[in-house]
Amino acid sequence: xxxxxxxxxxxxxxxxxxxxxxxxxxxxxxxxxxxxxxxxxxxxxxxxxxxxxxxxxxxxxxxxxxxxxxxxxxxxxxxxxxxxxxxxxxxxxxxxxxxxxxxxxxxxxxxxxxxxxxxxxxxxxxxxxxxxxxxxxxxxxxxxxxxxxxxxxxxxxxxxxxxxxxxxxxxxxxxxxxxxxxxxxxxxxxxxxxxxxxxxxxxxxxxxxxxxxxxxxxxxxxxxxxxxxxxxxxxxxxxxxxxxxxxxxxxxxxxxxxxxxxxxxxxxxxxxxxxxxxxxxxxxxxxxxxxxxxxxxxxxxxxxxxxxxxxxxxxxxxxxxxxxxxxxxxxxxxxxxxxxxxxxxxxxxxxxxxxxxxxxxxxxxxxxxxxxxxxxxxxxxxxxxxxxxxxxxxxxxxxxxxxxxxxxxxxxxxxxxxxxxxxxxxxxxxxxxxxxxxxxxxxxxxxxxxxxxxxxxxxxxxxxxxxxxxxxxxxxxxxxxxxxxxxxxxxxx
Amino acid sequence: xxxxxxxxxxxxxxxxxxxxxxxxxxxxxxxxxxxxxxxxxxxxxxxxxxxxxxxxxxxxxxxxxxxxxxxxxxxxxxxxxxxxxxxxxxxxxxxxxxxxxxxxxxxxxxxxxxxxxxxxxxxxxxxxxxxxxxxxxxxxxxxxxxxxxxxxxxxxxxxxxxxxxxxxxxxxxxxxxxxxxxxxxxxxxxxxxxxxxxxxxxxxxxxxxxxxxxxxxxxxxxxxxxxxxxxxxxxxxxxxxxxxxxxxxxxxxxxxxxxxxxxxxxxxxxxxxxxxxxxxxxxxxxxxxxxxxxxxxxxxxxxxxxxxxxxxxxxxxxxxxxxxxxxxxxxxxxxxxxxxxxxxxxxxxxxxxxxxxxxxxxxxxxxxxxxxxxxxxxxxxxxxxxxxxxxxxxxxxxxxxxxxxxxxxxxxxxxxxxxxxxxxxxxxxxxxxxxxxxxxxxxxxxxxxxxxxxxxxxxxxxxxxxxxxxxxxxxxxxxxxxxxxxxxxxxxxxxxxx
Numbered sequence: 001x002x003x004x005x006x007x008x009x010x011x012x013x014x015x016x017x018x019x020x021x022x023x024x025x026x027x028x029x030x031x032x033x034x035x036x037x038x039x040x041x042x043x044x045x046x047x048x049x050x051x052x053x054x055x056x057x058x059x060x061x062x063x064x065x066x067x068x069x070x071x072x073x074x075x076x077x078x079x080x081x082x083x084x085x086x087x088x089x090x091x092x093x094x095x096x097x098x099x100x101x102x103x104x105x106x107x108x109x110x111x112x113x114x115x116x117x118x119x120x121x122x123x124x125x126x127x128x129x130x131x132x133x134x135x136x137x138x139x140x141x142x143x144x145x146x147x148x149x150x151x152x153x154x155x156x157x158x159x160x161x162x163x164x165x166x167x168x169x170x171x172x173x174x175x176x177x178x179x180x181x182x183x184x185x186x187x188x189x190x191x192x193x194x195x196x197x198x199x200x201x202x203x204x205x206x207x208x209x210x211x212x213x214x215x216x217x218x219x220x221x222x223x224x225x226x227x228x229x230x231x232x233x234x235x236x237x238x239x240x241x242x243x244x245x246x247x248x249x250x251x252x253x254x255x256x257x258x259x260x261x262x263x264x265x266x267x268x269x270x271x272x273x274x275x276x277x278x279x280x281x282x283x284x285x286x287x288x289x290x291x292x293x294x295x296x297x298x299x300x301x302x303x304x305x306x307x308x309x310x311x312x313x314x315x316x317x318x319x320x321x322x323x324x325x326x327x328x329x330x331x332x333x334x335x336x337x338x339x340x341x342x343x344x345x346x347x348x349x350x351x352x353x354x355x356x357x358x359x360x361x362x363x364x365x366x367x368x369x370x371x372x373x374x375x376x377x378x379x380x381x382x383x384x385x386x387x388x389x390x391x392x393x394x395x396x397x398x399x400x401x402x403x404x405x406x407x408x409x410x411x412x413x414x415x416x417x418x419x420x421x422x423x424x425x426x427x428x429x430x431x432x433x434x435x436x437x438x439x440x441x442x443x444x445x446x447x448x449x450x451x452x453x454x455x456x457x458x459x460x461x462x463x464x465x466x467x468x469x470x471x472x473x474x475x476x477x478x479x480x481x482x483x484x485x486x487x488x489x490x491x492x493x
Numbered sequence: 494x495x496x497x498x499x500x501x502x503x504x505x506x507x508x509x510x511x512x513x514x515x516x517x518x519x520x521x522x523x524x525x526x527x528x529x530x531x532x533x534x535x536x537x538x539x540x541x542x543x544x545x546x547x548x549x550x551x552x553x554x555x556x557x558x559x560x561x562x563x564x565x566x567x568x569x570x571x572x573x574x575x576x577x578x579x580x581x582x583x584x585x586x587x588x589x590x591x592x593x594x595x596x597x598x599x600x601x602x603x604x605x606x607x608x609x610x611x612x613x614x615x616x617x618x619x620x621x622x623x624x625x626x627x628x629x630x631x632x633x634x635x636x637x638x639x640x641x642x643x644x645x646x647x648x649x650x651x652x653x654x655x656x657x658x659x660x661x662x663x664x665x666x667x668x669x670x671x672x673x674x675x676x677x678x679x680x681x682x683x684x685x686x687x688x689x690x691x692x693x694x695x696x697x698x699x700x701x702x703x704x705x706x707x708x709x710x711x712x713x714x715x716x717x718x719x720x721x722x723x724x725x726x727x728x729x730x731x732x733x734x735x736x737x738x739x740x741x742x743x744x745x746x747x748x749x750x751x752x753x754x755x756x757x758x759x760x761x762x763x764x765x766x767x768x769x770x771x772x773x774x775x776x777x778x779x780x781x782x783x784x785x786x787x788x789x790x791x792x793x794x795x796x797x798x799x800x801x802x803x804x805x806x807x808x809x810x811x812x813x814x815x816x817x818x819x820x821x822x823x824x825x826x827x828x829x830x831x832x833x834x835x836x837x838x839x840x841x842x843x844x845x846x847x848x849x850x851x852x853x854x855x856x857x858x859x860x861x862x863x864x865x866x867x868x869x870x871x872x873x874x875x876x877x878x879x880x881x882x883x884x885x886x887x888x889x890x891x892x893x894x895x896x897x898x899x900x901x902x903x904x905x906x907x908x909x910x911x912x913x914x915x916x917x918x919x920x921x922x923x924x925x926x927x928x929x930x931x932x933x934x935x936x937x938x939x940x941x942x943x944x945x946x947x948x949x950x951x952x953x954x955x956x957x958x959x960x961x962x963x964x965x966x967x968x969x970x971x972x973x974x975x976x977x978x979x980x981x982x983x984x985x986x987x988x989x990x991x
Contacts, residue, residue, distance in 0.1 A: 083549050090548055103542060105549060205551040205783075214782035243553045243784050321782050326582050327592020328546040332649065349585055372583070372777035381779060 004029040006169045006229055009074050009227035012173055013115075016058060016073030020393040023055035023062075023073030027117055030075045033171040034062030034119050037226065042156075044080050044138045044387075045088045046120035051075040054117025059117075068405045069115025077166045077175035080121035081128055082108045082218075083207040087118075089335070093126045093134040095134050096335040105207025106239045107160040107176065107218050115236035119172055122162030126358045128183055128211045129431040133161030134421050135360040143191055144489035146167035148455035152416040157187030157430075163221045165190040168489060174222035174231050178208060180215045181314050182409075182434025185446035188221055189409035189459025192448045194228050194476065195221040199466050200248035200441030202232075204239030210325040212318035213244075215438050225447060226478040229253040232469065248467065256470055259478040262296035264471065271307040272433060274411065280309025280452035283409045286410060288406050288449060288460040288479060295478035298399040300402050304394040309387045310436040315428060316384035317439070322361075323368025329356060363424065392440040395463075404471050407433050407448040409459035433461060443469045447476045448485040457487070497617065497669030499707065501741045507710045508737040509717070510667035512729070513702040514680060516659045516690040517634070518558045524633050524657035525552030525595065532696050533937035536639070544655040547592035548738075551783050554579075558657035559787065561689040562602050562631045563797045565659060568687045568804055569626055571606025573797075575789045576873055577630075583777040587634035596632035596660075598778045602787065603629035607807055608663075610679055611824065616671035625664035634658050650768065653697075653786050658688070664706065665714065670730035677701060677726050682805050686828045700724045705736040715740070716750040720757050720764050731762050739764070761783075808833060816840075816855035825863055835884075836862050842888035847895050854895070861891060865901075869908050881915040882908070888920045899976045903927045929978040933985060938983055939972040940965075954990060962986065 004026050007015065007113070016023045022093070031048040058073045080090050082105040089096035108118075125135040127456035132155040133141040143165055156165035161176035164187035167175050177184035179197035188195030196219045203218040210216060220231035233253050239245040268289065273282070288297050331352030333335035338351035371380035398405065410430055420427050437444035446459040460479060464472035499506040512859040523530055528542035543550045566573050581593040612618050624924055636654035638647045661680065667673045681699060684690040691698050701724075706717035718740070720732045740750050754773075755764040803811070805827050812823035826836045840858045844851045866887065870877045890907055893899045899907065902916040910921045922928045930936060943965065944951055954961040969982050 047973070092924070096548065101548065173886075205549070206551050209548045210783075212782070241553060242551050320779060324581050324593050324777070324779070327583060327585065328548070328590060330585060330587075330592060332587050333545055333590060345587055346585075372779055374775045374777075377777075377779070441903065 005033045005173075007173060008223050009071065009174045009230050010224070010478050012074045013068075013070070013230070016062065017068055019062070022111060023058040023068075023117075025051065026073055027051040027055035027075045028040075029363055030119055030172060031330050034156050036167075037166075037169060037171045037382045037493050039142065040144060040165050040169055040171075041141050042123055042132060042162040042169070042171065043077070043120040043333065044092055044123050044136075044162070047087055047118050048120075051117040054115070057407060058115050069113070070230055071111060072115030074115070074173055075117040075119045076111065076120050076231075077120060077122045077163055077172035078108055078162055079124055079163050079176045079178060081178050081209045083177060083209070084108050084118065084121065088121045090121075091127045092123060093357060093361065094136045094137050094336055095329045095353070097356075098336070099334045101207075103207060104278070106204035106241065107208065107235045110237060111176070111231075117235065122160075122166060122175055124162050125159035125360070127209065127322070128159040128178055128180060128216075129360050129362050129364055130158040130334065131186060131189075131427050132415070132417065132420060133158045133165075133418060135358050136329060137358060140417050141165050142417065144491075145414060145456055146489070146492065147416070154414045154456070155190065155417050155420070156247065157190035157414065159183040160187045160195070160221060164188055164193060164195070167191070167193050167223060169220050169491075170493070171307050173218070174220055174227055176218060176235070177221045178211075178216055178218045179434075180211050180217075180318060181335075181438045182431035184219045184221060185409050185434050185444060185459070185461060186430055188232060188446040189448075189461075190414040190457065192227055192451075192457030192459075192485060193221055193223050194445065194480075196228050196232060196445040196468050196469065196472065197438070198232060198469050199238060199246065200242050202250075202443075202469070204237070204238040204242045204245050206239055206241040212321040214321060214324060217441075225256065225473055225480050226257060228445070228476075229257055229473050240256075246467075251472055255472055257477055258474050259481055260296055261292060261475060261478055264297045264404070264475070265402040266292050266297045266475070267300055267302035267405045269302055269304040269307065269398075269405060269407060271304050272407045273426070274432070277408065277411045278413065278452070279480065280413070281411060281458060284449040284458045284460060285408050291479050291482040292406060295407070295475075295480060297475070299477075302398045302401050302405070303309060304391075304398060304436065306387060306390040306394050307436050310391050310439055311428065311432050313384040313387035313391070314431075314435040314439060315367070316380050317388065319364040319368030320372050320381055321368070323372065325367045326357075326361070326365055329353065331356075360424070366450075388439045391436050395438075395440050395442060399465055404464070404468075404475055405463040407461045407463070409461040410434060413452045413454065413456040413458055425433050437463045442466055443472050445472050445476050447479050447483070449479065449483055449489055450485060457485075495776070496619065497671070499708075499741050501745050503745050505710060506707045506737070508668060508733060509665050509706045509714055510669075510673050510733055511665035511704040511717075512663045512667070512673060512676060513704070514661045514663075514677065515700050515702070516661060516684055517698040518561045518631075518659055519556060519655040519688060519690055520557045520561065520657055522555050522557070523655040524555055524558050524631065526655050528655065530656050532698075536648070536652060538652065539569055540651040540654065544590065544651055546592070552595060552781070554784065554787065555657065558631065559602065559789075560793070560797055561687070562629060562659050563789065563794065564687050564801055565607060565661075565684060565689040566629050567798055568683050568803055569606035569629075570606050571626060571629065572604030573789065573794060574600065574602055574604055574959050575746060575794065576600065576786055577602045578786045579781045579784045580778045583783045584774045586635070587640050588651075588654070590636065590651060590654055594635065595781055595784070597604060597630035599780070600786075601628040601630035608676065608679055608683070610672060612674040613671070613675065616675065617669065618675060622672065623697050624672075626667045627662040629659050629661045632658050665706075670733040673703070673733055674726050674730045677729055679805070682828055682830070686802055694724050694726070697724060701729050703729055703732045703736070705740070706750070707737050707740045715744075716752050718750065718753055718755050718764075720755045721767065723757050728757060728759065729808075732757050733907035734765060735763055750978065762831030767837050772991055782857075783969050801806045812855075816852055818855055818859050822856075822859045822863060826859060835905055837983055838884045839887055841882075842884040843891045846888040854891070857891060857895065861887070865905065866908065869905055870912065873909060873912055877912040878910065878915065883913050886918055888913050893918065893922060897931055897980055898922065898928055900929055900979075903929070926976070928976065930973055930976050931978040931981050933981060936969065936973065936977050936981055936985055940969055940982075940989060943972060944989060951990070962990070
């Protein structure tokens with residue numbers, strides 16, 4: 001029998017459907033793989049019973065001749081930012097210690113309804129704030145990848161680093177991610193997998209712990225473009241419980257996948273040629289152009305002139321929203337309460353929040369509080385919102401010349417854990433290419449392009465027009481077919 | 494111009510008042526969640542995941558709450574902003590689960606409007622006055638802290654958390670406690686006409702933040718204080734009197750008024766500092782990223798307008814002009830939604846019982862509704878069961894009176910029995926003998942008898958002593974034991990005396 005853990009979403013679903021193997025066999029294989037991989041620290045908690053129960057339900061459906069669903073029999077990893085009923089406090093921080101949600105996020109429910117099961121809750125940066133997975137209360141996540149000739153643990157990227165690590169290590173065929181300013185795309189690029197952030201509003205935010213509401217967007221992470229298309233189709237959909245949810249039908253992305261890009265124009269933004277961008281990254285970008293040209297697309301030079309202001313604007317808007325979104329963690333109703341002897345309400349707030357939040361979260365709450373303060377609001381928040389509008393307008397203008405945009409996902413490949421976290425600003429630069437599409441709410445995807453000379457994966461980013469995930473996925477498929485990326489990290493865990 | 498003045502040692506001071514009224518929107522569900530809003534439920538029994546600010550929960554605006562605020566705006570003839578937006582007002586408090594209140598700072602739903610308060614000699618409002626309204630915005634209420642449940646801890650009840658409030662902000666246009674009182678009463682009346690708020694101040698459905706400053710007449714506005722959460726008209730007026738006098742004392746003794754937030758102490762009728770300007774929160778308002786701008790479609794606005802009832806001012810004018818009521822009656826009848834409701838039902842029932850149009854019976858019905866009926870009910874005290882006083886029963890009393898079958902006194906007596914026993918007026922009139930005799934035969938016989946026994950007086954009357962007519966009426970009524978229809982008696986006497 002084939003090693004079922006080598007299979008992706010489509011292969012598992014189709015194999016279960018046609019009876020090549022049972023969903024239970026798949027779930028058992030992945031449960032075993034997860035259990036062996038504790039060293040990666042990708043999972044905060046494992047839920048083998050959930051995966052088995054979902055698998056049994058799918059097998060029972062098949063036995064009755066019923067449809068097994070678009071994700072039928074596929075066990076996935078769930079980023080621990082999604083509330084899942086009765087399992088594990090979300091958002092790895094101490095502040096939610098003892099809290100277990102009694103509700104199920106819309107996205108996770110959609111996935112269960114489509115036949116998926118849950119292997120466990122995946123680690124991430126605390127409250128999704130981080131680009132390296134070094135800020136979780138439950139410890140760092142290690143990438144399955146290593147620098148050639150080194151044994152140093154490497155960063156799987158962040159914040160969806162548990163997701164990227166698990167999928168790259170083949171202990172999960174796919175995982176959910178969330179992307180606020182690159183948190184799906186950067187970890188996907190670091191670990192040689194695919195990840196797509198759809199148009200803002202495609203996936204409901206209901207039941208997902210909020211970081212920055214106007215930017216947060218869930219999406220799938222998997223090892224192929226087809227798998228992402230399938231899983232995104234299961235996750236997306238209008239949700240009346242989320243006022244920013246898109247009231248639009250979900251297209252059949254999987255069915256419409258087409259790697260022929262004849263007639264499509266691909267824009268190359270000149271502003272993304274920044275100092276300090278890794279040579280190997282630039283080379284992969286050039287290669288990407290060739291692949292898309294080979295797929296029939298026309299390559300055009302475009303300008304996104306306000307790109308350089310996007311990252312600073314993002315680091316005003318996102319912390320501002322976060323400072324307010326995280327105010328609810330106050331020790332009053334759930335989670336951690338630190339009530340020193342004789343303390344009053346204000347002391348309880350201070351003690352609870354001091355003990356409950358990690359340094360990066362505190363840093364962003366402080367930044368956000370500062371930029372919203374009287375006297376600073378106009379200088380920071382209002383200006384940042386103007387930049388956000390200008391960035392969106394840059395894209396609007398670009399769409400006059402092209403149908404999608406190709407750029408690197410990150411300025412560098414992965415780095416060793418502990419090597420970048422001394423200076424927050426350096427860390428923030430990781431998302432410099434990812435953030436503009438987040439500010440504009442556009443669909444954006446990272447697909448593997450190859451390995452750098454150190455043997456680490458590199459990703460290419462595709463950004464499309466609002467609601468046009470299809471073109472992004474199609475171009476991703478064209479790259480996938482030409483890149484032939486079939487590298488897998490050597491198992492060391 | 495109001496002539497309300499504080500007499501200080503240095504001369505007269507004028508009071509400047511602005512009110513921010515928080516009115517709970519009448520709606521079955523909260524502003525951003527589906528939880529119920531009924532008053533008086535067990536603590537924390539009406540709390541959704543959204544109201545408790547559980548991780549990942551999101552607000553979704555409730556259409557009915559927005560509709561009621563828009564209708565209120567229309568009722569005060571205000572601009573309706575088809576594009577508005579919700580902002581977060583950030584502060585920490587144990588009754589505020591999200592750590593912010595969703596409100597509207599920058600772009601409120603309703604813009605400038607106005608409200609008319611009427612001249613009232615009793616309270617010293619010299620003439621009708623238009624009070625400007627700055628805006629109405631929609632926001633969430635907070636929960637409630639309970640300090641009496643535990644010796645060292647406070648408990649939190651989130652039933653009210655997330656309930657929709659309208660904040661109706663006046664301009665600083667009022668100049669006396671009486672004007673402020675009249676403003677609150679009129680606003681309450683309009684809210685209840687519209688059905689946007691039940692106006693129940695005791696249950697906290699309406700409360701006011703009272704802004705007061707003083708100045709020498711003609712000078713610039715002084716520094717104001719804001720007294721929070723005042724929950725009756727009387728208290729609003731007390732706060733203004735107390736604050737105005739306190740500020741005058743402070744200024745006249747060489748001090749300055751601090752811009753601060755104050756609390757009203759119901760027990761002493763005084764106010765005290767809650768927090769000073771230095772301690773004022775920095776609320777860090779910013780647009781709520783969980784919500785899109787609120788855009789009102791034309792159809793929605795049109796429906797809001799079409800569903801508005803006739804409002805107090807229009808109704809009062811109509812009562813005067815079309816029903817011919819006195820200004821006093823018209824005002825009394827239109828002040829409260831219940832009063833005009835009862836009046837209009839009774840008017841229509843009476844008109845059809847008598848078979849005349851409403852205008853012909855309006856004055857009779859108004860007098861009955863405003864003075865006769867309340868008088869009887871009051872005199873009976875606990876004995877009266879007002880649920881017995883249906884419009885049909887009252888209409889039939891009025892109809893009998895109109896036809897001369899019963900006198901005014903008999904009408905009251907019958908109504909008393911209706912209130913106490915719930916019997917039908919016609920049946921009471923018959924069985925209790927509460928009917929006037931209009932039978933000309935019986936009256937004629939009595940008159941003939943009296944005239945025959947008083948020939949001398951008949952002669953004197955015919956000789957020009959007109960005053961004796963009353964004597965004959967009295968004698969006839971006496972003979973008829975008071976039950977003769979006076980109109981019939983008069984007519985017959987006139988005929989017989991020539």
